Structure formats: structure tokens, C-alpha cells
Amino acid sequence: MKIAVIGYSGAGKSTLARVLGERYGIPVLHFDTVQFTPNWQERDWAEAHQLVREFMEQPSWVLDGNYTKFEYERRLSEADRIIILDFPRLICFARAWRRFFTFHGKTRPDMADGCLEKMDPAFMWWILWKGRTRKKQKEFQQVAEKYPAKTVILHNQRDIDRYLEGLSC
Numbered sequence: 001m002k003i004a005v006i007g008y009s010g011a012g013k014s015t016l017a018r019v020l021g022e023r024y025g026i027p028v029l030h031f032d033t034v035q036f037t038p039n040w041q042e043r044d045w046a047e048a049h050q051l052v053r054e055f056m057e058q059p060s061w062v063l064d065g066n067y068t069k070f071e072y073e074r075r076l077s078e079a080d081r082i083i084i085l086d087f088p089r090l091i092c093f094a095r096a097w098r099r100f101f102t103f104h105g106k107t108r109p110d111m112a113d114g115c116l117e118k119m120d121p122a123f124m125w126w127i128l129w130k131g132r133t134r135k136k137q138k139e140f141q142q143v144a145e146k147y148p149a150k151t152v153i154l155h156n157q158r159d160i161d162r163y164l165e166g167l168s169c
Contacts, residue, residue, distance in 0.1 A: 001026060003062045004075050006140070007085025007154075009127050010092030010099070014110035016083065016160060017064035023167060024062075029055045030110040031065030038114025045069075064110065068139075076143060082151045083163075084140050091156065093127050 001024050005017045014030055021028035034048045043051075052070045055061060056078070063075050076082060087095075096119065099108070103117035111117070144151045154160050 001060050001081070002075075002079045003081045003083065004079040005062065005064050005083045005085070006066050006143070007083075008087055008089070008092050008136075009123075009131050010094075010096035011085035011087040012095060012157075012160065013064050013085055014108070016085065017062045018110065019164065021062045023164070024060070026060040026062060027055070027058060028062040028064060031063070031067040031070055032110060032115075033112045034070065035067065036112040036115050038112065040115050076147060079147075080150060082143060082147055084144065084151065084153045085160075086140060086153050086155050088155075089128050089132055093124070096123070096127050 003017075003020055003024075005013045005020070007013050014032070017028050017030065020026075029052070031052075034051050035043060037043050049070065056063075056071060056075065063079075066072075100117055100119040105116060107113060107115055108117055140153075144153060152163060154163055
């Protein structure tokens with residue numbers, strides 16, 4: 001089983017990816033751990049690319065994150081299931097705040113070591129506006145149109161819960 005989880009920041013991609021990995025007993029790669037090294041430093045592009053390519057050689061995986069620079073077309077093509085989290089911006093913002101308070105001063109399990117959870121104005125702007133451009137909306141729509149048989153679009157937590165209830169392992 002190969003699963004790609006994409007969607008808006010704060011929607012719950014990492015949590016869903018972790019749950020799916022546990023449910024199916026397959027490895028999960030959170031792209032935030034590939035992109036960043038301690039203290040929010042960006043990893044060398046060639047090294048990051050190699051990490052993703054090596055991970056994708058496994059027979060089963062869950063990939064968490066948009067990161068179009070990391071084998072995006074390949075992962076969508078190879079995935080047995082593509083899950084798009086298309087949550088409303090205010091819900092994403094509220095979930096990101098909750099995550100911030102839960103992990104404030106700590107590193108989330110799905111983040112690179114030494115990257116302490118933060119909620120700064122740039123990230124707030126990203127969640128509410130910059131990460132929700134028409135281009136991004138169109139990208140998700142094109143994924144759903146290109147891979148209709150294997151794409152699931154979830155709009156809220158209730159949709160996630162129903163989707164997980166319907167899974168056969």
C-alpha cells in the first residue's frame with residue numbers, strides 16, 4: 001500500500017499519515033523532516049531528494065506533505081491512494097494554534113529534531129492566505145481530475161473519521 005497525503009497547512013496531514021502508517025503497519029515519511037534540519041535550517045536539496053527517492057523504493061509507504069519539489073509526480077503516480085485534506089482556512093488556523101499550544105517549546109514527532117514548534121506572523125499568513133492561492137487550489141483539483149479512481153478529498157474531521165472507519169486492513 002502506498003499513500004500520499006496532501007492538503008492545506010494545519011489540516012492534519014501529519015496526524016492522518018501517522019494513523020495510516022500505524023493502521024497498515026507501513027513506514028511514514030513526513031516531508032518536514034526531509035526539508036528541515038535542526039533549528040529550521042533547510043537541508044541540502046540533493047541530499048533531501050536522495051532521502052525521498054530511497055524511501056520511495058520501499059514496497060509500501062505513507063508520504064506526508066505537499067512539497068512538490070520532492071518527487072511529486074512520481075509519488076502521485078505510484079500511490080495507491082491520494083488523500084487531499086481540503087479543510088476551510090479557519091479550521092486549519094484553529095488546528096495549527098492547538099498544535100502550537102500542545103507542542104510549544106518542543107519538537108513535534110513529525111518534525112525534524114531541534115525544530116521547536118512555532119506560530120509566527122509569517123506562518124499565520126501562510127495558513128490563512130499565502131498557502132491557499134488559486135494556484136494551490138487548482139493543483140489539488142488537477143490531482144483529483146488526473147487520478148479520480150484513487151483520490152479521496154476530505155473536508156473536515158468528520159470526513160477523516162468516516163474514512164478511517166471504512167478502511168479494511
